[in-house]
Amino acid sequence: MPNSLSHSRRDLFRFLPAASAVGSWALLQKALTAAPGAPSAANEDYWKVVKNQFPLEDGLLYLNAANVCPASRAVMDRHLEYLRDFHANPSFQNRDKYEPLAERVRAKIAAMLRVTPDEIALTRNTSEASNTIVKGLDLKAGDEILITDHNHPSNNDSWKVRASRDGLVVKSLPVAVLAKSSQQLLDAFASAITPRTRVIAVTHVTSTTGIQYPAREIAALARQKGIWMHLDGAQTWGALDVNLHEIGCDSYAGSMHKWAMGPLEAGILFVKSEKMDRVWPSIVTAGWSGKLVGARKLEVYGQRDNPRLVAVEAAIDFLNMIGMNHVEARMRALTTYAKQQLREMPAVNLKTNLEPELSGGVIKFDLPKLAPRAAYDTLWKRHRVAIAVTDTGDAKGLRFSPHVYNTMEEMQRAVAAVRELQA
Numbered sequence: 001m002p003n004s005l006s007h008s009r010r011d012l013f014r015f016l017p018a019a020s021a022v023g024s025w026a027l028l029q030k031a032l033t034a035a036p037g038a039p040s041a042a043n044e045d046y047w048k049v050v051k052n053q054f055p056l057e058d059g060l061l062y063l064n065a066a067n068v069c070p071a072s073r074a075v076m077d078r079h080l081e082y083l084r085d086f087h088a089n090p091s092f093q094n095r096d097k098y099e100p101l102a103e104r105v106r107a108k109i110a111a112m113l114r115v116t117p118d119e120i121a122l123t124r125n126t127s128e129a130s131n132t133i134v135k136g137l138d139l140k141a142g143d144e145i146l147i148t149d150h151n152h153p154s155n156n157d158s159w160k161v162r163a164s165r166d167g168l169v170v171k172s173l174p175v176a177v178l179a180k181s182s183q184q185l186l187d188a189f190a191s192a193i194t195p196r197t198r199v200i201a202v203t204h205v206t207s208t209t210g211i212q213y214p215a216r217e218i219a220a221l222a223r224q225k226g227i228w229m230h231l232d233g234a235q236t237w238g239a240l241d242v243n244l245h246e247i248g249c250d251s252y253a254g255s256m257h258k259w260a261m262g263p264l265e266a267g268i269l270f271v272k273s274e275k276m277d278r279v280w281p282s283i284v285t286a287g288w289s290g291k292l293v294g295a296r297k298l299e300v301y302g303q304r305d306n307p308r309l310v311a312v313e314a315a316i317d318f319l320n321m322i323g324m325n326h327v328e329a330r331m332r333a334l335t336t337y338a339k340q341q342l343r344e345m346p347a348v349n350l351k352t353n354l355e356p357e358l359s360g361g362v363i364k365f366d367l368p369k370l371a372p373r374a375a376y377d378t379l380w381k382r383h384r385v386a387i388a389v390t391d392t393g394d395a396k397g398l399r400f401s402p403h404v405y406n407t408m409e410e411m412q413r414a415v416a417a418v419r420e421l422q423a
């Protein structure tokens, strides 16, 4: 009776981690290793166990990881545990433990990204991390900043604001809706560089059409020319198995509440150690001292939300328990399936590349005969498909961004819902 057996196991897994926050980890680990073949991308049993760690509403088809991911029960439990601890005893004596705990978080994040803890600042989100670079570099009138039209405002408008204040020149590269090749993307940067270029600020995977930029090659080009290379990792931290040592960029920004499935308003900024002296802190307050080591100088914001900060550890542990390589492989299996299906639909214009080196977890598509907003509303009202929409411009359309808490069956339902739209 393999069917009823796997059913009862699923039910068990669903309720196991609801136990105490500490006990739940051992049980979760047990559940994750119990599914045969775990954690290969095609092992639906394993990924259903993962899904059951997220108390998402029944019937909700949540495909908006690129915006905000739900936190797992383990993350929420840990957060609540620390929140209660903090407010039960806010004395300095009790709060002393939060600093070493934050250092543990920093070390785990650094290990995951293959850099050193001193190179990681614990920020509040990607926007803050990128703005720390925008504001923190010494630049003078006439210096050129190279960005792309599809950078997020935190890595685009932020540069324009600084440019109008300091007389910098921002050059923005147009973005083709489907990329021809990584080489073509690299060439566009190569030909836009001038002797005045000081910074290249690019998005690893865009939130608009989901292009993955060849970060390593762009970083190598920048290095050759003595140009700072900032990488916006909002759509790759927690989604791809990012190796910053290999990429070689000078700085990288990310948010915990997106693909890393951590608490809201927690983020990271990586700055390469040999370049650390070149970044000025934007905020200086109590706790500042010239003796802070490495990127710690970039996270002195006054009183921090310690319980939230240290709850980040649970999200990192969760990702590590699965393995970032498996997280990426599963996310890619879900997106590849959806892209292949969407590409076959006559009424659908797929705006995201299929090639893994040119894409990540973001899928954009348009139904030219239907206003994106109407399609978005119908998907929500009829099927409770929660996604993002862009009404106008070259990135016009609907955005799907599935993650490890989505099952293949959900992807099939989402695709069927789009098929119904075109009928």
Ligand SMILES: Cc1ncc(COP(=O)(O)O)c(C=O)c1O
Binding pocket: 066, 067, 125, 126, 127, 128, 151, 152, 154, 203, 205, 206, 207, 232, 234, 235, 255
């Ligand atoms: C590419 C990119 N960069 C930066 C951000 C900003 O992230 P946050 O709001 O967490 O600062 C986003 C948000 O969607 C994004 O997609």
